[in-house]
Amino acid sequence: MKTFKLSRRHFVAASAALPVLGRSALAQEKADVIVIGGGLAGLHAALTLIELGMRPIVLEAGAHAGGRVKTVVTAEGAIDVGASQIGRSYARVIKACSTFGLKLVPEDRDLLGFGARYMDTWIDPKTWSSNPLNQCVGEERAIPPMLMGQAVAAKYNPLRELDDWLDPRFAEYDVSLRQLMQQKGYSPQAIKLASLSAPGIGIDETSMLRMWQEDTRTALDKKLGGPVAQEAHRDHPFGEANNRQQVNGLAQISNIEGGCQLLPLTMAAKLGDRLRLNKAVARIEMTDTGATVTCSERSSYKAHFVVSAVPFSMLRHVEIVAAVNPAMRQAITRMPYANTARMYVTVEKPFWLEDGLPASFSTDGPMGMFWAIDNHKGAGAHRAMIVMVGNVAQAIAQRPAAGVEQFLLDELARLRPASKGVVKIATYKDWLRDPLQRGCGFSLAPGQVNAFARRMVEPWQVMHFAGEHTRRLDFGMESAFESGERAALEVFGRA
Amino acid sequence: MKTIWIVISALMVVAPGSASAGEAPAGNPAVGQKMFLQCRACHTVAANAPHSIGPNLNGVVGARAGTRKGYNYSQAMAAAGLVWNAATLDRFLTRPSAAVPGTKMAFAGMAAPKARADMIAYLATLRASRR
Numbered sequence: 001m002k003t004f005k006l007s008r009r010h011f012v013a014a015s016a017a018l019p020v021l022g023r024s025a026l027a028q029e030k031a032d033v034i035v036i037g038g039g040l041a042g043l044h045a046a047l048t049l050i051e052l053g054m055r056p057i058v059l060e061a062g063a064h065a066g067g068r069v070k071t072v073v074t075a076e077g078a079i080d081v082g083a084s085q086i087g088r089s090y091a092r093v094i095k096a097c098s099t100f101g102l103k104l105v106p107e108d109r110d111l112l113g114f115g116a117r118y119m120d121t122w123i124d125p126k127t128w129s130s131n132p133l134n135q136c137v138g139e140e141r142a143i144p145p146m147l148m149g150q151a152v153a154a155k156y157n158p159l160r161e162l163d164d165w166l167d168p169r170f171a172e173y174d175v176s177l178r179q180l181m182q183q184k185g186y187s188p189q190a191i192k193l194a195s196l197s198a199p200g201i202g203i204d205e206t207s208m209l210r211m212w213q214e215d216t217r218t219a220l221d222k223k224l225g226g227p228v229a230q231e232a233h234r235d236h237p238f239g240e241a242n243n244r245q246q247v248n249g250l251a252q253i254s255n256i257e258g259g260c261q262l263l264p265l266t267m268a269a270k271l272g273d274r275l276r277l278n279k280a281v282a283r284i285e286m287t288d289t290g291a292t293v294t295c296s297e298r299s300s301y302k303a304h305f306v307v308s309a310v311p312f313s314m315l316r317h318v319e320i321v322a323a324v325n326p327a328m329r330q331a332i333t334r335m336p337y338a339n340t341a342r343m344y345v346t347v348e349k350p351f352w353l354e355d356g357l358p359a360s361f362s363t364d365g366p367m368g369m370f371w372a373i374d375n376h377k378g379a380g381a382h383r384a385m386i387v388m389v390g391n392v393a394q395a396i397a398q399r400p401a402a403g404v405e406q407f408l409l410d411e412l413a414r415l416r417p418a419s420k421g422v423v424k425i426a427t428y429k430d431w432l433r434d435p436l437q438r439g440c441g442f443s444l445a446p447g448q449v450n451a452f453a454r455r456m457v458e459p460w461q462v463m464h465f466a467g468e469h470t471r472r473l474d475f476g477m478e479s480a481f482e483s484g485e486r487a488a489l490e491v492f493g494r495a
Numbered sequence: 496m497k498t499i500w501i502v503i504s505a506l507m508v509v510a511p512g513s514a515s516a517g518e519a520p521a522g523n524p525a526v527g528q529k530m531f532l533q534c535r536a537c538h539t540v541a542a543n544a545p546h547s548i549g550p551n552l553n554g555v556v557g558a559r560a561g562t563r564k565g566y567n568y569s570q571a572m573a574a575a576g577l578v579w580n581a582a583t584l585d586r587f588l589t590r591p592s593a594a595v596p597g598t599k600m601a602f603a604g605m606a607a608p609k610a611r612a613d614m615i616a617y618l619a620t621l622r623a624s625r626r
Contacts, residue, residue, distance in 0.1 A: 052529060089601065091536035091548045161592035162601055223569075223599055224548065248548070472603040485533055486603070492529075493607060 031057040033491055034293045034303040036281050036318075039067020040083075040477055041466040042309030043267040044092070044484030046274060052492045057301060058271060059293065061280035061314075062436050064261075065268035069477065071259030074426040076383070078259040079344050081429035082440075083477045086254045087221040088247055092481035093263070097256060100266040106251035110241045110374040112382075115358030116146045117365070117415055118196075122357060135189040146362040148190055149197035152181060157212045162220065162473040165213040166454050174449040177211070178203045196364050201338045201443050202391045209453075210444040217475040221252075260477075281310075285321040286461045304495065307487045309466040313337045313438040322461055331456040335448070335469065337439025339393035341430035343386040343408050347372065350382055351418035367411045368392040384423075386412065393440075397432035404428065442469030457486070464490050520612045527617025530610060537600075540621050549600060555579050556619045560595075571597025584615045 033049055035042045038060030046056040070082040086093055086104060097104055116123040119133055125144035128134055134141055143151045158173065159165055173180075177198050181191050191203070199214070200206025224247065243252035256262055268275050283294040284306060294300045308315055312335045320332075352359040352372065359372035368388035375382045386408050388396050396404065405428050413420040431440035444453050457470045466487035471479035531540075537549035544551055550566040560577040561568045575595050577583045587594040588611045590604035605611045 048532065051532060089548065091601070094548075095536040161596060163590070163592055163603060217601075220599060220601060473601050489530065489533060493610065 028292070028300045028302045029057065031055050031301060031303045032495065033057075033305045033307060034059060034291065034301050035307045035309055035466075036284075036293065037067065037309035037314075037467065038062070038065040038264070038268060038275055038277070039309060039467070040069060040264055040267075040480035041067075041468065041470075041484040041487075042307065043264055043271065043275075044096070044481045045307050045309055045466050045488045046271055046484075047267060048485055048488035049491065050271075050274070052488065054492065054495060056274060056307075057303075058275045059279040059281055059295065059301070060275060060277050061310075063277055064265070065275060065277075066261045066264035067480075068431065068437060068440065069260050069264050070429070071261035072427045072429070074344070076344075076346055076426040079427055080255065080260045081342065081344070081427065082260070082431075084255050084260045085476060086250075086256070087476070087478075088224040088250050088252065089221040090476065090478040092485065093477050094250070096267070096481070097263065100263070100270075102262055102266065103257040104250060104254040105257045106244045107242050107253040107255045108373075112352070112359035112372040112374050114146070114360045114362065116144070117361055117363040118145050119364065122361075124358075135187070136193070137187040137190070140187060140190045143190075143193075145193050146197050148193035149177060149195070149203065150199055152184075152186070152190075152194055153177060153199055153208065153211050154215060156180060156184070156208075157215055159209075159212045159216045162217055164216065165209045165449070166472070168450075168454075170209060171450050173208045173212070174447055175208055176204045176206065176446045177208060179446065180208055197362070198390060200390070201336060201394070205336060205391075205443065205445060206338075207444045207446045207449050209449045213471075214475055217473065263477075281318055283319040283321070284308075284463065286463060288323070288461050291462050304462060305491045306463040307466055307484075307491065308463055309484065309487070311337065311437065311439065311442065311467055312469055314436065322463070325460050327452050327455060328460050331448075331452040334445075336443040336445055337432070338390070338441050338443045339388075339397055339430070339432040340440040341388040341393045341396050341428075341432070343405060343428045344426040345384050345386070346424045346426055347382045347384050347419070347422060348424060349422045350379065351416060351422055353379075355416060355418040357416065361415075363415065365411065365415075366392060366395060367408055367415075368396075370412065370416075393430075394432065397430050401433065404430070442467075457483075459490060459494075520609050522609075522612035522614070522616025524613070524616040524620050526610075527613035527615070528620075530614055531617055533602075552618060553621050555621060556581075556584070556615070569597055569599040571595050572599075581612075581615050584618065585611050588614060 032054040033056040035046045035056050035058040038058050042058055043065060046058045049056045068082040071078050071080050085107060094104065114125070116125065121133060123131060123133070123145055128144055129141045158170060164170055177194060178191060181194060195203040198206070199211045245251070279299065280296045281293055282296040285292045286306065290302065290304050291306045292300060292302050293306060312332045316333045350359070360370055362369045367386050369386070371385045371387055373383040399407065405425055409423060409425070412423065431437050457465050457472070464487040466483040468479040468483065470483045472482065474482040537547055539545065539547055539551045540553055542553050546563070546566045550563045556579055558579050560575045560579055561573040572595055588605050591598050591600045591602050605614065
């Protein structure tokens with residue numbers, strides 16, 4: 001209360017006059033639509049609303065726009081620590097980049113060959129089928145250990161159309177990967193291996209329908225490569241060599257030259273004073289005809305409509321005073337969020353040339369994966385990352401923040417003594433620790449597609465929902481744009 | 496402009512004012528043009544504009560589906576055997592993946608009949624003055 005410089009008596013009097021936070025004595029600013037969140041979804045919603053002739057105000061809690069698109073300037077140059085991959089089918093993102101004069105360049109992140117560290121032993125995927133540690137049965141034996149989760153998920157994907165994941169015809173698949181593997185009769189070791197490489201949060205935490213949504217959409221991106229595009233050989237679950245063959249002027253995966261945060265920053269500049277930074281929304285009070293949105297520093301806004309474009313991991317901390325809507329409350333409070341944590345490093349001397357072990361590798365331990373990035377020369381400094389996803393990323397977020405980077409360097413040195421002293425940290429990012437995100441992407445637990453995912457994008461009184469978690473067909477950055485566009489058109493249709 | 500709208504109305508299967516039970520409501524091409532912003536990331540509309548992620552839509556109403564030269568259609572669309580008119584477009588725009596399973600058009604669909612009618616009315620205006 002220090003900043004308000006009110007005496008206690010003044011404060012009590014003021015409180016009596018203002019029974020709720022929303023009734024601030026400050027003049028309320030009015031807009032047609034309040035958009036909460038200045039990530040790609042909120043920014044695209046606002047720009048679309050303006051184009052449709054409406055007056056939005058965007059409230060962003062942070063000091064910059066961008067959400068989970070974030071470029072960090074380091075001594076090693078600009079590093080995208082959030083969303084950065086743009087596929088050939090990212091129509092809206094590609095269009096926005098061309099409109100705003102941002103250049104798309106082929107992603108330069110080919111990974112050097114993969115091995116696996118499993119049960120304190122180095123595994124070569126090529127000889128895994130005859131390795132004595134391989135206790136799998138039948139066909140399972142040939143699947144490289146760190147590809148098990150993805151291989152099983154891919155094998156049983158029954159979805160064909162992009163919206164099939166929401167079709168009640170597939171309701172029976174709203175189960176976990178473990179449940180699916182048990183149904184299909186997989187061996188205990190295959191299930192254990194799958195738990196180390198399950199897509200989503202983990203083998204028990206994520207619905208197959210959520211995983212297959214991503215897979216089905218990925219297949220469409222590949223189709224746009226045309227019939228000549230060859231699938232690169234895969235020996236690891238994340239990314240492969242980028243196919244730089246130009247189709248419509250684009251490689252299979254592009255980044256934005258200068259860093260991907262240029263996209264939201266350019267959109268923010270376009271919005272001008274329609275975007276308000278450092279405005280953390282604390283309360284939304286609405287009726288069937290309008291809403292009052294109040295920020296933690298007590299500024300207050302009145303509008304006919306609200307677009308929530310923040311992740312549910314954040315919206316669940318906002319007080320919502322509105323008509324009864326148990327299904328929506330359940331979605332907002334219960335939707336799980338996945339995490340990604342990455343330590344971006346420079347390897348000054350390629351230690352894999354010294355110890356003869358695979359340059360990139362997966363582990364069954366707390367550091368997850370090490371990705372060595374091809375510098376196209378072989379010798380000399382290489383970029384690399386320690387990449388934690390799934391339950392490994394959930395666990396690293398629970399360690400004391402101060403020691404995490406050294407812990408990861410030590411773990412790398414324990415597994416690869418040759419790395420000692422030649423690995424330099426560029427930056428570290430853990431999205432679960434980010435107080436304005438609390439996760440890297442939405443998930444849906446087994447049962448939640450049937451419980452609420454089909455209807456959770458329907459408006460709640462005058463509040464509409466955007467953000468990648470409200471995607472219907474798309475993925476990645478494109479799903480943020482898809483959702484912002486949908487929400488803007490929904491509002492336009494009611495106005 | 497007026498003469499153009501009269502020509503368009505005559506071309507449309509459902510003429511304005513004729514919407515009765517079971518028929519599509521009359522579309523407003525000006526509203527449709529606004530809502531086309533959700534299509535333009537993939538579709539060009541000018542007479543000689545190149546195809547993009549989706550095919551150019553100039554002259555789409557009345558055309559046979561999957562036949563524009565120079566565009567690489569999905570097998571499903573190439574084999575659909577549809578002629579694009581108010582009825583087939585209405586069905587397709589409701590939910591593309593249900594109307595033409597296997598289409599590579601990544602679009603969820605338009606739930607509101609009036610919105611579809613507006614869009615179709617706009618699409619009907621997309622004709623080159625010279626072809």
